[in-house]
Amino acid sequence: MASKMTDDPMLQVEGLKMHFPIIKGVVRRQVGSVFAVDGVNFHINKGETLGLVGESGCGKTTVGRCLIGLYRSTAGSIIFEGREVINQSRKKMVTLRRRMQMIFQDPYSSLNPRMRVRDIIGEVLKVHGLVEPKNKTQRIAELLDQVGLKSDFAARYPHEFSGGQRQRIGIARALAMEPRILVADEPVSALDVSVQAQVINLLERLKQDLNLSMLMISHDLSVVEHVADRIAVMYLGKIVETGSDRDLYNNPHHPYTHALLEAIPQPRAGGRARRQSRKLLGGDVPSPIDPPRGCYFHPRCPRVEDQCKRDNPPMVEVSPGHVVSCFFPGKK
């Protein structure tokens, strides 16, 4: 898989910020902001999968939605195939964003219950003029086949399908746009474990067949480990560590990454001794409305020093391609 990859970034995100205003009162005064995404940098190469992991509420989904254009980001730049996507006219944005598509979390709400499968997919083709009208039926069958569904499912309504099948329909709908990048926002977290693997394998296969890049957003490290070439760990609206999946799993440098890996349940003989030696994180994620000063992680950090409470930690490259935002990066 690595051989297929080239080093030219398909997507480059810099300083991405998304602050949601909190508006109160009759005069609609802004009383504060939710710093959902607070300066995020990453890139995705051609044919690569970047896994974005973090706890619920850390801003993973918001990052995905900013990319797709569902949210108008507060600041930052998103360069896709060499062109800036943010602040373009609507028409230009449509053509740019066509090649970035999203796979949604909840297959039970991501399909319009009042449309047949052929209309759900056909609408995409029609609105964007992607195929000649006479070839539409054939293209829909092709797309369904690509995601492993029978073409005679096209006449059915979403409620006649299982969760996994619905997720496949959602994927087919995204593929209809002929995307270069798929943003998969927790694509399997709403599915049964037995079905999760099927959908993950489907995404893997599509990625290879169509040479897609992917941003895989998930809180489940085992999912990300299986799919991602590189992983970015997010905490409270910031990316705290980025690296290849091997670097990150074997050699985590940020205390938060470390804690996340420790928290993976591992069936193993003599587990009790290991369980006792585990260091699990205490406390809760601070509110993104009023994030702590200095390093956002310091209230929960086991290696906290005075400096952490004062200053923002810089991004340090501990080995090629492995970047950590910590004053005291280290193994344990």
Add this chain to the structure above:
Amino acid sequence: MIKPALSQSFSISSHPSSTIRTLKRLWHLRLGILGSLLILCLVTTALFTPWLAPNDPYTQDITQRLLPPFWMEGSSSDHFLGTDHLGRDLLSRIMYGTRISLVIGLSAVVLQLILGVGLGVLAGYYRGRVDSAISFIVNAMMSFPFILLALTLVSVLGASLQNIIIALGLTGWPVYTRVTRIETIKLNEQEFILAAHSLAYSSWRIITRHVLPNMLPTLLVLSTVEVARSIIRESLLSFLGLGIQPPTPSWGVMLAEGRDYMLMHWWLAAFPGLAIFMAALGINLLGDALRDYTDPHLRKY
């Protein structure tokens, strides 16, 4: 997360057409049947009155005035439900009144739907200042007594069939706005609407193809109830003398005319009143049945 769609998924195997399925389910609701029958009577009467009515509703015959209905002493076989103070046949007048009531009920609801749903979707879809402005108007309208507003409108516009429809339309829309606004906000959080945005569909397409079809059941139920309400409100306006003008046979007008003779000739007011009651009951029963049918939690079969 159990979504309505999930609990429907047992009907995978066979594919009877949706109309047949709808009818099958309605069959299970006996009150729904009763409602449907009443509505059927109402509509048939309205459509075929000129052929069904035994007499002309306007022909006066002073010698035959204030005749009682058929089972009472002194009744005439020509006048099944008796005659009013000008000797006009009561049954025929009630039958002609059906037309007016239905026309008013349906047209007023269409007008309310256009205004109310339009504004409600705008408010719920765009939020922000648009929403604040529309919600303010709705709240103002709803805190204002209907009768005062309708009376003012009718007295300014003048009493005629169109103007009553306009008055009922202009006063009845805030309910729809409230309901559609909330429904739109709820739908906007659904991922299929987000998907529609990410697929770069136009707002028009998202509203007409994705938002509106998904609130159709709600609107259907609301509209049936509002048809009944509009019929009652028309009677109310006519009763007060600001609605349909005599001699046009409207149920409200007949009720008002009958009031003066209530003590000795109760049937003059009772039968038009009964007609209003039956119409409203029928429409409400059908509305309830439709609500039960569209709500999967109440669907027991």
